[in-house]
Amino acid sequence: MKILVVEDDEGIASFLKQGLEEELFSVELCDNGEDALYLAQINAYDMIVLDLMIKGIQGDAVCQKLREKKLHTPIIVLSAKSTISDKVGLLHLGADDYLTKPFSFEELLARIHVQLRKQNDKEPLLKVADLELNPLTKSVTRSGESITLTAKEYMLLEYLMRHRGAIIEEKSLEEQLFSSEQSINSNMVSVYMYRLRSKIDKNFERKLIKTHRNLGYSLNENAL
Amino acid sequence: MKILVVEDDEGIASFLKQGLEEELFSVELCDNGEDALYLAQINAYDMIVLDLMIKGIQGDAVCQKLREKKLHTPIIVLSAKSTISDKVGLLHLGADDYLTKPFSFEELLARIHVQLRKQNDKEPLLKVADLELNPLTKSVTRSGESITLTAKEYMLLEYLMRHRGAIIEEKSLEEQLFSSEQSINSNMVSVYMYRLRSKIDKNFERKLIKTHRNLGYSLNENAL
DNA sequence: CTTCCACAACTAAAATTTTCATCGTACCCT
DNA sequence: AGGGTACGATGAAAATTTTAGTTGTGGAAG
Numbered sequence: 001m002k003i004l005v006v007e008d009d010e011g012i013a014s015f016l017k018q019g020l021e022e023e024l025f026s027v028e029l030c031d032n033g034e035d036a037l038y039l040a041q042i043n044a045y046d047m048i049v050l051d052l053m054i055k056g057i058q059g060d061a062v063c064q065k066l067r068e069k070k071l072h073t074p075i076i077v078l079s080a081k082s083t084i085s086d087k088v089g090l091l092h093l094g095a096d097d098y099l100t101k102p103f104s105f106e107e108l109l110a111r112i113h114v115q116l117r118k119q120n121d122k123e124p125l126l127k128v129a130d131l132e133l134n135p136l137t138k139s140v141t142r143s144g145e146s147i148t149l150t151a152k153e154y155m156l157l158e159y160l161m162r163h164r165g166a167i168i169e170e171k172s173l174e175e176q177l178f179s180s181e182q183s184i185n186s187n188m189v190s191v192y193m194y195r196l197r198s199k200i201d202k203n204f205e206r207k208l209i210k211t212h213r214n215l216g217y218s219l220n221e222n223a224l
Numbered sequence: 225m226k227i228l229v230v231e232d233d234e235g236i237a238s239f240l241k242q243g244l245e246e247e248l249f250s251v252e253l254c255d256n257g258e259d260a261l262y263l264a265q266i267n268a269y270d271m272i273v274l275d276l277m278i279k280g281i282q283g284d285a286v287c288q289k290l291r292e293k294k295l296h297t298p299i300i301v302l303s304a305k306s307t308i309s310d311k312v313g314l315l316h317l318g319a320d321d322y323l324t325k326p327f328s329f330e331e332l333l334a335r336i337h338v339q340l341r342k343q344n345d346k347e348p349l350l351k352v353a354d355l356e357l358n359p360l361t362k363s364v365t366r367s368g369e370s371i372t373l374t375a376k377e378y379m380l381l382e383y384l385m386r387h388r389g390a391i392i393e394e395k396s397l398e399e400q401l402f403s404s405e406q407s408i409n410s411n412m413v414s415v416y417m418y419r420l421r422s423k424i425d426k427n428f429e430r431k432l433i434k435t436h437r438n439l440g441y442s443l444n445e446n447a448l
Numbered sequence: 449c450t451t452c453c454a455c456a457a458c459t460a461a462a463a464t465t466t467t468c469a470t471c472g473t474a475c476c477c478t
Numbered sequence: 479a480g481g482g483t484a485c486g487a488t489g490a491a492a493a494t495t496t497t498a499g500t501t502g503t504g505g506a507a508g
Contacts, residue, residue: 023337109337110330113247150494179403188496190456197457213455213504374464412466414486421487437474437485 001116002026002172004045006036006062007078008054016049019105033057040066044163044172045073046119047112050095052079060093067094071165072123074115076108119162126161128208129221131200133161140200147199152177156192157200160209160219169216193217225340226250226396228269230260230286231302232278240273243329257281264290268387268396269297270343271336274319276303284317291318295389296347298339300332343386350385352432353445355424357385364424371423376401380416381424384433384443393440417441 003025007013010031017027028043030036032055040048040062048066052059063075077090077098090098096118097111126133131142138154140147149157159176160168173189193209201207210218227249231237234255241251252267254260256279264272264286272290276283287299301314301322314322320342321335350357354367362378364371373381383400384392397413417433425431434442 106331106334107328109334113333152495186496187456187498191458191496194457194459211456376465410466411468411486415466415488418487418489435486 001046002028002044003047003049003112004028004030004036004039004043005049006030006033006054006059007049007051008032009051012051015105016108019109023109031055033059033062036062037065040071040073041069041165042167044166044168047115048073048075049108049112050075050077052077052090060090063090063095064093072162074119076111076115078103123162126158126164128161128164128219129206131161131208133158142200142204149196149199152192153196153199156189156196157219160217164219167212167216167218173217225270226252226268227271227273227336228252228254228260228263228267229273230254230257230278230283231273231275232256233275236275239329240332243333247333255279257283257286260286261289264295264297265293265389266391268390268392271339272297272299273332273336274299274301276301276314284314287314287319288317296386298343300335300339302327350382350388352385352388352443353430355385355432357382366424366428373420373423376416377420377423380413380420381443384441388443391436391440391442397441 001024003020005013005016005020005027007016007029008031013029013031017029020027025047028039028045030039034056036048036050036054037057039045050059050062054062057065059077059079063077066073066075074096075094077095078101079090079098080101096115099108099111120135124134124136126135130144131140133140135158140149140154140157155177156173159173170189174186177189177192193211197207197209201209206221208219208221210220212218225248227244229237229240229244229251231240231253232255237253237255241253244251249271252263252269254263258280260272260274260278261281263269274283274286281289283301283303287301290297290299298320299318301319302325303314303322304325320339323332323335344359348358348360350359355364356366357364359382364373364378364381379401380397383397394413398410401413401416417435421431421433425433430445432443432445434444436442
Protein backbone atom coordinates (compact mmCIF):
# COMPACT_ATOMS: atom_id res chain seq x y z
CA MET A 1 0.00 0.00 0.00
CA LYS A 2 1.48 3.27 -1.13
CA ILE A 3 0.62 6.57 0.51
CA LEU A 4 1.59 10.07 -0.58
CA VAL A 5 1.91 12.53 2.28
CA VAL A 6 1.83 16.19 1.25
CA GLU A 7 2.95 18.20 4.25
CA ASP A 8 4.83 21.45 4.66
CA ASP A 9 6.04 21.03 8.21
CA GLU A 10 9.08 18.83 8.20
CA GLY A 11 8.52 17.60 11.73
CA ILE A 12 4.99 16.42 11.12
CA ALA A 13 5.94 14.98 7.76
CA SER A 14 8.68 12.75 9.12
CA PHE A 15 6.53 11.80 12.10
CA LEU A 16 3.78 10.65 9.75
CA LYS A 17 6.20 8.89 7.48
CA GLN A 18 7.73 6.93 10.31
CA GLY A 19 4.40 6.04 11.85
CA LEU A 20 2.84 4.92 8.60
CA GLU A 21 5.86 2.89 7.65
CA GLU A 22 5.60 1.05 10.93
CA GLU A 23 2.10 0.19 9.81
CA LEU A 24 3.68 -1.37 6.74
CA PHE A 25 2.60 1.32 4.32
CA SER A 26 5.08 2.55 1.80
CA VAL A 27 5.24 6.32 2.18
CA GLU A 28 6.39 9.13 -0.06
CA LEU A 29 6.71 12.71 1.10
CA CYS A 30 6.29 15.96 -0.78
CA ASP A 31 6.05 19.50 0.54
CA ASN A 32 4.34 21.56 -2.13
CA GLY A 33 1.32 21.59 -4.38
CA GLU A 34 3.07 21.32 -7.73
CA ASP A 35 5.01 18.20 -6.85
CA ALA A 36 1.93 16.72 -5.26
CA LEU A 37 -0.06 17.10 -8.47
CA TYR A 38 2.72 15.62 -10.51
CA LEU A 39 3.45 12.71 -8.21
CA ALA A 40 -0.18 11.80 -7.71
CA GLN A 41 -0.69 11.51 -11.42
CA ILE A 42 2.44 9.60 -12.25
CA ASN A 43 2.34 7.14 -9.33
CA ALA A 44 -0.15 4.56 -8.22
CA TYR A 45 -0.88 5.70 -4.67
CA ASP A 46 -3.62 4.04 -2.72
CA MET A 47 -4.15 7.09 -0.54
CA ILE A 48 -3.17 10.75 -0.40
CA VAL A 49 -2.82 12.60 2.88
CA LEU A 50 -2.89 16.27 2.02
CA ASP A 51 -2.19 19.28 4.20
CA LEU A 52 -4.23 22.32 3.20
CA MET A 53 -1.59 24.94 3.94
CA ILE A 54 1.38 24.10 1.79
CA LYS A 55 3.85 25.85 -0.44
CA GLY A 56 2.83 26.63 -4.00
CA ILE A 57 -0.62 25.57 -5.07
CA GLN A 58 -2.83 25.23 -2.01
CA GLY A 59 -4.23 21.92 -0.86
CA ASP A 60 -7.80 22.64 -1.87
CA ALA A 61 -6.73 23.43 -5.40
CA VAL A 62 -4.62 20.29 -5.59
CA CYS A 63 -7.57 18.28 -4.49
CA GLN A 64 -9.87 19.85 -7.04
CA LYS A 65 -7.45 19.48 -9.92
CA LEU A 66 -6.82 15.84 -9.20
CA ARG A 67 -10.53 15.15 -9.26
CA GLU A 68 -10.91 17.08 -12.49
CA LYS A 69 -8.34 14.77 -13.98
CA LYS A 70 -10.46 11.81 -12.90
CA LEU A 71 -7.99 10.65 -10.32
CA HIS A 72 -9.92 8.46 -7.93
CA THR A 73 -7.37 7.96 -5.15
CA PRO A 74 -8.89 8.69 -1.74
CA ILE A 75 -7.73 11.98 -0.25
CA ILE A 76 -7.64 12.78 3.45
CA VAL A 77 -7.12 16.45 4.14
CA LEU A 78 -5.27 17.82 7.15
CA SER A 79 -6.26 21.29 8.24
CA ALA A 80 -5.39 23.73 11.02
CA LYS A 81 -8.72 25.51 10.92
CA SER A 82 -11.96 23.79 11.65
CA THR A 83 -14.66 26.08 10.39
CA ILE A 84 -17.78 24.59 8.90
CA SER A 85 -17.22 26.24 5.56
CA ASP A 86 -13.88 24.51 5.30
CA LYS A 87 -15.33 21.08 5.79
CA VAL A 88 -18.25 21.38 3.44
CA GLY A 89 -16.14 23.02 0.77
CA LEU A 90 -13.48 20.37 0.92
CA LEU A 91 -15.80 17.48 0.54
CA HIS A 92 -17.25 19.25 -2.45
CA LEU A 93 -13.82 19.63 -3.95
CA GLY A 94 -13.44 15.89 -3.80
CA ALA A 95 -11.74 15.15 -0.49
CA ASP A 96 -12.96 11.99 1.16
CA ASP A 97 -12.29 12.91 4.76
CA TYR A 98 -10.61 15.63 6.77
CA LEU A 99 -8.84 15.89 10.07
CA THR A 100 -8.15 19.08 12.01
CA LYS A 101 -4.82 19.58 13.69
CA PRO A 102 -3.87 18.62 16.22
CA PHE A 103 -4.89 15.01 15.72
CA SER A 104 -3.57 11.78 17.13
CA PHE A 105 -1.71 9.47 14.83
CA GLU A 106 -4.10 6.69 15.69
CA GLU A 107 -7.00 8.81 14.57
CA LEU A 108 -5.40 9.37 11.20
CA LEU A 109 -4.64 5.71 10.93
CA ALA A 110 -8.24 4.79 11.63
CA ARG A 111 -9.47 7.22 8.97
CA ILE A 112 -7.05 5.79 6.47
CA HIS A 113 -8.36 2.32 7.10
CA VAL A 114 -11.92 3.50 6.71
CA GLN A 115 -11.15 5.09 3.37
CA LEU A 116 -9.24 2.10 2.09
CA ARG A 117 -12.15 -0.12 2.91
CA LYS A 118 -14.69 2.21 1.33
CA GLN A 119 -12.85 2.07 -1.95
CA ASN A 120 -14.21 -1.35 -2.58
CA ASP A 121 -17.83 -0.31 -2.26
CA LYS A 122 -17.51 2.98 -4.05
CA GLU A 123 -16.89 2.04 -7.63
CA PRO A 124 -19.40 -0.51 -8.82
CA LEU A 125 -17.82 -0.97 -12.23
CA LEU A 126 -14.28 -0.23 -13.32
CA LYS A 127 -13.89 0.85 -16.92
CA VAL A 128 -11.02 1.57 -19.26
CA ALA A 129 -12.09 2.10 -22.85
CA ASP A 130 -14.26 -0.92 -23.70
CA LEU A 131 -12.74 -3.05 -20.97
CA GLU A 132 -14.99 -3.49 -17.96
CA LEU A 133 -14.42 -5.15 -14.60
CA ASN A 134 -17.04 -5.75 -11.96
CA PRO A 135 -15.34 -6.21 -8.59
CA LEU A 136 -18.46 -7.69 -7.04
CA THR A 137 -18.91 -10.52 -9.47
CA LYS A 138 -15.21 -10.52 -10.36
CA SER A 139 -16.22 -10.66 -14.01
CA VAL A 140 -14.42 -9.03 -16.88
CA THR A 141 -15.56 -8.14 -20.38
CA ARG A 142 -14.02 -6.41 -23.35
CA SER A 143 -16.28 -5.09 -26.09
CA GLY A 144 -19.03 -6.97 -24.34
CA GLU A 145 -17.32 -10.33 -24.64
CA SER A 146 -16.74 -12.10 -21.38
CA ILE A 147 -13.14 -12.92 -20.50
CA THR A 148 -12.17 -15.65 -18.05
CA LEU A 149 -9.23 -14.90 -15.80
CA THR A 150 -7.51 -16.95 -13.14
CA ALA A 151 -7.24 -15.59 -9.60
CA LYS A 152 -3.82 -14.02 -10.02
CA GLU A 153 -4.62 -12.63 -13.43
CA TYR A 154 -7.72 -11.06 -11.98
CA MET A 155 -5.85 -9.55 -9.06
CA LEU A 156 -3.35 -8.02 -11.40
CA LEU A 157 -6.02 -6.56 -13.65
CA GLU A 158 -8.10 -5.20 -10.79
CA TYR A 159 -5.05 -3.49 -9.40
CA LEU A 160 -4.16 -2.03 -12.76
CA MET A 161 -7.71 -0.80 -13.23
CA ARG A 162 -7.92 0.76 -9.79
CA HIS A 163 -4.78 2.66 -10.69
CA ARG A 164 -5.63 3.21 -14.31
CA GLY A 165 -3.59 5.93 -15.92
CA ALA A 166 -0.73 5.69 -13.47
CA ILE A 167 2.57 4.02 -14.06
CA ILE A 168 2.91 1.22 -11.59
CA GLU A 169 6.30 -0.13 -10.74
CA GLU A 170 6.84 -3.84 -10.81
CA LYS A 171 7.57 -3.90 -7.11
CA SER A 172 4.06 -2.67 -6.32
CA LEU A 173 2.48 -5.27 -8.54
CA GLU A 174 4.55 -7.97 -6.94
CA GLU A 175 3.52 -6.80 -3.50
CA GLN A 176 -0.09 -6.90 -4.59
CA LEU A 177 0.08 -10.38 -6.06
CA PHE A 178 2.07 -12.00 -3.29
CA SER A 179 1.02 -10.16 -0.17
CA SER A 180 4.37 -9.06 1.21
CA GLU A 181 6.06 -12.44 1.11
CA GLN A 182 9.37 -11.72 -0.47
CA SER A 183 10.03 -13.51 -3.72
CA ILE A 184 13.13 -11.82 -4.98
CA ASN A 185 14.49 -12.96 -8.33
CA SER A 186 11.26 -13.77 -9.96
CA ASN A 187 9.80 -12.72 -13.26
CA MET A 188 6.30 -13.60 -12.32
CA VAL A 189 4.93 -10.15 -12.88
CA SER A 190 6.15 -10.20 -16.44
CA VAL A 191 4.74 -13.68 -16.89
CA TYR A 192 1.35 -12.53 -15.67
CA MET A 193 1.53 -9.42 -17.80
CA TYR A 194 2.05 -11.64 -20.77
CA ARG A 195 -0.92 -13.82 -19.87
CA LEU A 196 -3.11 -10.84 -19.16
CA ARG A 197 -2.18 -9.25 -22.43
CA SER A 198 -2.92 -12.40 -24.32
CA LYS A 199 -6.41 -12.38 -22.84
CA ILE A 200 -7.13 -8.67 -22.70
CA ASP A 201 -5.21 -7.07 -25.55
CA LYS A 202 -4.20 -9.72 -28.02
CA ASN A 203 -7.35 -9.82 -30.12
CA PHE A 204 -7.86 -6.08 -30.10
CA GLU A 205 -6.40 -3.32 -32.18
CA ARG A 206 -6.20 -0.91 -29.28
CA LYS A 207 -3.69 -2.07 -26.70
CA LEU A 208 -4.51 -0.99 -23.18
CA ILE A 209 -1.57 -2.41 -21.26
CA LYS A 210 1.61 -0.47 -21.78
CA THR A 211 5.16 -1.21 -20.76
CA HIS A 212 7.33 1.62 -19.51
CA ARG A 213 10.85 0.42 -19.68
CA ASN A 214 12.66 0.68 -16.34
CA LEU A 215 9.58 2.22 -14.77
CA GLY A 216 6.75 -0.24 -14.77
CA TYR A 217 3.43 -0.83 -16.48
CA SER A 218 0.25 1.11 -16.99
CA LEU A 219 -3.29 0.52 -18.10
CA ASN A 220 -4.41 3.36 -20.25
CA GLU A 221 -6.81 4.26 -22.99
CA ASN A 222 -4.71 7.13 -24.22
CA ALA A 223 -1.70 6.64 -26.40
CA LEU A 224 0.58 7.97 -23.61
CA MET B 225 -9.64 -12.99 12.80
CA LYS B 226 -11.62 -14.00 15.86
CA ILE B 227 -11.97 -11.75 18.87
CA LEU B 228 -13.51 -12.55 22.23
CA VAL B 229 -15.05 -9.55 23.96
CA VAL B 230 -15.67 -10.00 27.69
CA GLU B 231 -17.88 -7.14 28.79
CA ASP B 232 -20.56 -6.76 31.43
CA ASP B 233 -22.33 -3.72 30.09
CA GLU B 234 -24.66 -4.80 27.35
CA GLY B 235 -24.56 -1.45 25.61
CA ILE B 236 -20.80 -1.32 25.36
CA ALA B 237 -20.64 -4.97 24.41
CA SER B 238 -22.93 -4.67 21.42
CA PHE B 239 -21.30 -1.42 20.38
CA LEU B 240 -17.91 -3.14 20.33
CA LYS B 241 -19.28 -6.17 18.55
CA GLN B 242 -20.83 -4.11 15.81
CA GLY B 243 -17.79 -1.92 15.37
CA LEU B 244 -15.35 -4.80 15.25
CA GLU B 245 -17.51 -6.74 12.85
CA GLU B 246 -17.48 -3.80 10.51
CA GLU B 247 -13.72 -4.12 10.65
CA LEU B 248 -14.18 -7.67 9.41
CA PHE B 249 -13.33 -9.33 12.69
CA SER B 250 -15.45 -12.20 13.83
CA VAL B 251 -16.62 -11.36 17.32
CA GLU B 252 -17.94 -13.41 20.22
CA LEU B 253 -19.39 -11.87 23.36
CA CYS B 254 -19.40 -13.09 26.92
CA ASP B 255 -20.36 -11.28 30.12
CA ASN B 256 -18.68 -13.12 32.95
CA GLY B 257 -15.38 -14.51 34.07
CA GLU B 258 -16.25 -18.20 34.08
CA ASP B 259 -17.49 -18.28 30.52
CA ALA B 260 -14.54 -16.18 29.45
CA LEU B 261 -12.08 -18.70 30.86
CA TYR B 262 -13.90 -21.58 29.25
CA LEU B 263 -14.34 -19.95 25.84
CA ALA B 264 -10.79 -18.69 25.66
CA GLN B 265 -9.44 -22.16 26.20
CA ILE B 266 -11.73 -24.00 23.85
CA ASN B 267 -11.65 -21.52 20.95
CA ALA B 268 -8.90 -20.19 18.78
CA TYR B 269 -9.25 -16.47 19.35
CA ASP B 270 -6.66 -14.14 17.95
CA MET B 271 -7.37 -11.51 20.57
CA ILE B 272 -9.23 -11.09 23.84
CA VAL B 273 -10.73 -7.78 24.91
CA LEU B 274 -11.40 -8.08 28.62
CA ASP B 275 -13.27 -5.73 30.92
CA LEU B 276 -11.88 -5.76 34.46
CA MET B 277 -15.18 -5.35 36.26
CA ILE B 278 -17.34 -8.27 35.27
CA LYS B 279 -19.65 -10.78 36.85
CA GLY B 280 -18.14 -13.82 38.51
CA ILE B 281 -14.39 -14.14 38.45
CA GLN B 282 -12.85 -10.72 37.98
CA GLY B 283 -10.95 -9.72 34.89
CA ASP B 284 -7.53 -9.68 36.51
CA ALA B 285 -8.00 -13.23 37.74
CA VAL B 286 -9.17 -14.38 34.32
CA CYS B 287 -6.10 -12.86 32.79
CA GLN B 288 -3.79 -14.50 35.30
CA LYS B 289 -5.38 -17.93 34.98
CA LEU B 290 -5.21 -17.90 31.21
CA ARG B 291 -1.53 -17.11 31.36
CA GLU B 292 -0.97 -19.84 33.91
CA LYS B 293 -2.48 -22.24 31.42
CA LYS B 294 0.03 -21.08 28.84
CA LEU B 295 -2.57 -19.40 26.68
CA HIS B 296 -0.70 -16.93 24.53
CA THR B 297 -3.58 -14.99 22.98
CA PRO B 298 -3.02 -11.24 23.33
CA ILE B 299 -5.27 -9.64 25.95
CA ILE B 300 -6.32 -6.00 25.99
CA VAL B 301 -7.88 -4.96 29.28
CA LEU B 302 -10.62 -2.35 29.63
CA SER B 303 -10.78 -0.59 32.94
CA ALA B 304 -12.79 2.18 34.56
CA LYS B 305 -10.05 3.19 36.97
CA SER B 306 -6.74 4.51 35.83
CA THR B 307 -4.46 4.32 38.83
CA ILE B 308 -0.86 3.48 38.30
CA SER B 309 -1.02 0.39 40.44
CA ASP B 310 -3.71 -0.99 38.18
CA LYS B 311 -1.62 -0.67 35.09
CA VAL B 312 1.55 -2.15 36.43
CA GLY B 313 -0.28 -4.97 38.11
CA LEU B 314 -2.18 -5.91 35.00
CA LEU B 315 0.80 -6.09 32.78
CA HIS B 316 2.37 -8.34 35.37
CA LEU B 317 -0.65 -10.58 35.30
CA GLY B 318 -0.11 -11.07 31.61
CA ALA B 319 -2.22 -8.43 29.90
CA ASP B 320 -0.64 -6.98 26.80
CA ASP B 321 -2.26 -3.57 26.84
CA TYR B 322 -4.95 -1.67 28.71
CA LEU B 323 -7.38 1.07 27.94
CA THR B 324 -9.23 3.19 30.47
CA LYS B 325 -12.87 4.05 29.95
CA PRO B 326 -14.04 6.08 28.34
CA PHE B 327 -12.08 5.37 25.19
CA SER B 328 -12.81 5.93 21.53
CA PHE B 329 -13.52 2.94 19.37
CA GLU B 330 -10.75 3.97 17.06
CA GLU B 331 -8.30 3.92 19.92
CA LEU B 332 -9.25 0.37 20.76
CA LEU B 333 -8.97 -0.59 17.14
CA ALA B 334 -5.51 0.86 16.89
CA ARG B 335 -4.39 -1.05 20.01
CA ILE B 336 -5.79 -4.24 18.59
CA HIS B 337 -3.81 -3.79 15.42
CA VAL B 338 -0.66 -3.09 17.38
CA GLN B 339 -1.08 -6.28 19.38
CA LEU B 340 -1.86 -8.40 16.36
CA ARG B 341 1.27 -7.18 14.69
CA LYS B 342 3.42 -7.73 17.77
CA GLN B 343 2.40 -11.37 17.90
CA ASN B 344 4.68 -12.10 15.01
CA ASP B 345 7.77 -10.74 16.71
CA LYS B 346 7.02 -12.08 20.15
CA GLU B 347 7.42 -15.79 19.79
CA PRO B 348 10.66 -16.65 18.10
CA LEU B 349 10.01 -20.37 17.97
CA LEU B 350 6.71 -22.20 18.12
CA LYS B 351 6.82 -25.62 19.75
CA VAL B 352 4.42 -28.50 20.24
CA ALA B 353 6.05 -31.61 21.63
CA ASP B 354 9.04 -32.26 19.38
CA LEU B 355 7.56 -30.30 16.50
CA GLU B 356 9.17 -26.90 16.00
CA LEU B 357 8.35 -24.05 13.67
CA ASN B 358 10.43 -20.94 13.18
CA PRO B 359 8.25 -18.19 11.73
CA LEU B 360 11.25 -16.10 10.74
CA THR B 361 12.89 -18.70 8.56
CA LYS B 362 9.60 -20.48 7.90
CA SER B 363 11.33 -23.74 8.66
CA VAL B 364 9.83 -26.74 10.37
CA THR B 365 11.41 -29.69 12.14
CA ARG B 366 10.14 -32.69 13.99
CA SER B 367 12.50 -34.58 16.27
CA GLY B 368 15.22 -32.45 14.77
CA GLU B 369 14.52 -33.60 11.21
CA SER B 370 13.75 -30.86 8.78
CA ILE B 371 10.39 -31.01 7.04
CA THR B 372 9.64 -29.25 3.77
CA LEU B 373 6.19 -27.73 3.43
CA THR B 374 4.53 -25.88 0.59
CA ALA B 375 3.18 -22.38 1.18
CA LYS B 376 -0.36 -23.42 2.02
CA GLU B 377 0.76 -26.32 4.16
CA TYR B 378 2.99 -23.95 6.07
CA MET B 379 0.22 -21.42 6.57
CA LEU B 380 -2.04 -24.09 7.92
CA LEU B 381 0.57 -25.39 10.31
CA GLU B 382 1.59 -21.97 11.54
CA TYR B 383 -2.02 -21.16 12.26
CA LEU B 384 -2.51 -24.42 14.09
CA MET B 385 0.63 -23.83 16.13
CA ARG B 386 -0.30 -20.28 17.03
CA HIS B 387 -3.56 -21.67 18.35
CA ARG B 388 -2.12 -24.87 19.75
CA GLY B 389 -4.41 -26.55 22.20
CA ALA B 390 -7.57 -24.96 20.89
CA ILE B 391 -10.12 -26.56 18.66
CA ILE B 392 -10.25 -24.62 15.45
CA GLU B 393 -13.29 -24.82 13.26
CA GLU B 394 -12.85 -25.52 9.61
CA LYS B 395 -14.29 -22.15 8.67
CA SER B 396 -11.46 -20.36 10.48
CA LEU B 397 -8.84 -22.44 8.75
CA GLU B 398 -10.45 -21.77 5.40
CA GLU B 399 -10.46 -18.07 6.10
CA GLN B 400 -6.81 -18.25 7.01
CA LEU B 401 -5.78 -20.18 3.92
CA PHE B 402 -7.84 -18.24 1.40
CA SER B 403 -7.93 -14.75 2.80
CA SER B 404 -11.66 -14.13 2.92
CA GLU B 405 -12.38 -15.09 -0.67
CA GLN B 406 -15.36 -17.34 -0.41
CA SER B 407 -14.87 -20.85 -1.70
CA ILE B 408 -17.96 -22.59 -0.50
CA ASN B 409 -18.27 -26.30 -1.24
CA SER B 410 -14.65 -27.13 -1.05
CA ASN B 411 -12.88 -29.77 0.96
CA MET B 412 -9.54 -28.13 0.64
CA VAL B 413 -9.00 -27.84 4.34
CA SER B 414 -9.39 -31.58 4.71
CA VAL B 415 -7.10 -32.12 1.75
CA TYR B 416 -4.44 -29.95 3.36
CA MET B 417 -4.94 -31.64 6.70
CA TYR B 418 -4.24 -34.90 4.99
CA ARG B 419 -1.09 -33.59 3.39
CA LEU B 420 0.09 -31.96 6.59
CA ARG B 421 -0.51 -35.14 8.52
CA SER B 422 1.38 -37.17 6.01
CA LYS B 423 4.37 -34.88 6.51
CA ILE B 424 4.06 -34.08 10.20
CA ASP B 425 2.47 -37.09 11.85
CA LYS B 426 2.72 -40.06 9.52
CA ASN B 427 6.15 -41.28 10.53
CA PHE B 428 5.67 -40.68 14.21
CA GLU B 429 4.01 -42.68 16.92
CA ARG B 430 2.61 -39.65 18.66
CA LYS B 431 0.00 -37.94 16.52
CA LEU B 432 -0.24 -34.20 17.07
CA ILE B 433 -3.07 -33.28 14.72
CA LYS B 434 -6.46 -34.32 15.99
CA THR B 435 -9.84 -34.31 14.30
CA HIS B 436 -12.88 -33.27 16.31
CA ARG B 437 -15.86 -34.43 14.41
CA ASN B 438 -18.33 -31.64 13.68
CA LEU B 439 -16.13 -29.18 15.54
CA GLY B 440 -12.84 -28.80 13.82
CA TYR B 441 -9.20 -29.71 14.29
CA SER B 442 -6.58 -29.16 16.93
CA LEU B 443 -2.85 -29.43 17.33
CA ASN B 444 -2.07 -30.85 20.70
CA GLU B 445 0.57 -32.75 22.59
CA ASN B 446 -1.89 -34.11 25.11
CA ALA B 447 -4.14 -37.01 24.38
CA LEU B 448 -7.20 -34.72 24.67
C1' DC C 449 25.96 2.28 -37.99
C1' DT C 450 27.17 -1.59 -35.29
C1' DT C 451 27.75 -3.87 -30.91
C1' DC C 452 26.61 -4.70 -26.47
C1' DC C 453 23.87 -4.77 -22.43
C1' DA C 454 19.93 -4.77 -19.71
C1' DC C 455 15.37 -5.51 -19.57
C1' DA C 456 11.18 -7.45 -21.05
C1' DA C 457 8.60 -11.07 -23.73
C1' DC C 458 7.87 -15.51 -24.41
C1' DT C 459 7.97 -20.73 -23.88
C1' DA C 460 8.06 -24.84 -21.63
C1' DA C 461 8.45 -27.63 -17.72
C1' DA C 462 8.02 -28.28 -12.69
C1' DA C 463 5.58 -27.58 -8.53
C1' DT C 464 1.63 -26.49 -6.16
C1' DT C 465 -3.11 -25.75 -5.59
C1' DT C 466 -7.79 -27.00 -6.44
C1' DT C 467 -11.38 -29.93 -7.86
C1' DC C 468 -13.69 -34.14 -8.05
C1' DA C 469 -15.06 -38.74 -7.18
C1' DT C 470 -14.79 -42.47 -4.11
C1' DC C 471 -13.86 -44.74 0.17
C1' DG C 472 -14.02 -45.35 5.21
C1' DT C 473 -15.87 -44.67 9.61
C1' DA C 474 -18.19 -42.66 13.65
C1' DC C 475 -22.57 -41.85 15.25
C1' DC C 476 -27.52 -42.15 15.27
C1' DC C 477 -31.69 -44.73 14.72
C1' DT C 478 -34.48 -48.58 15.10
C1' DA D 479 -26.46 -55.49 16.29
C1' DG D 480 -27.55 -53.84 11.57
C1' DG D 481 -28.23 -50.12 8.45
C1' DG D 482 -28.24 -45.41 7.13
C1' DT D 483 -26.25 -41.03 6.94
C1' DA D 484 -23.14 -37.43 7.22
C1' DC D 485 -18.63 -36.15 7.67
C1' DG D 486 -13.88 -36.66 6.98
C1' DA D 487 -9.97 -39.13 4.50
C1' DT D 488 -7.90 -40.46 0.48
C1' DG D 489 -6.28 -40.68 -4.27
C1' DA D 490 -5.68 -38.84 -8.49
C1' DA D 491 -6.74 -35.67 -12.34
C1' DA D 492 -7.18 -30.88 -13.74
C1' DA D 493 -6.00 -26.21 -13.33
C1' DT D 494 -3.11 -22.73 -11.85
C1' DT D 495 1.03 -20.86 -10.20
C1' DT D 496 5.92 -20.65 -10.20
C1' DT D 497 10.43 -21.44 -11.94
C1' DA D 498 13.84 -21.43 -15.33
C1' DG D 499 15.70 -20.69 -19.54
C1' DT D 500 15.68 -18.65 -24.23
C1' DT D 501 14.58 -15.21 -27.41
C1' DG D 502 13.65 -10.50 -28.72
C1' DT D 503 14.35 -5.45 -28.46
C1' DG D 504 15.45 -0.69 -27.26
C1' DG D 505 18.88 2.35 -26.00
C1' DA D 506 23.60 3.55 -24.80
C1' DA D 507 28.40 3.42 -26.05
C1' DG D 508 31.83 3.07 -29.16
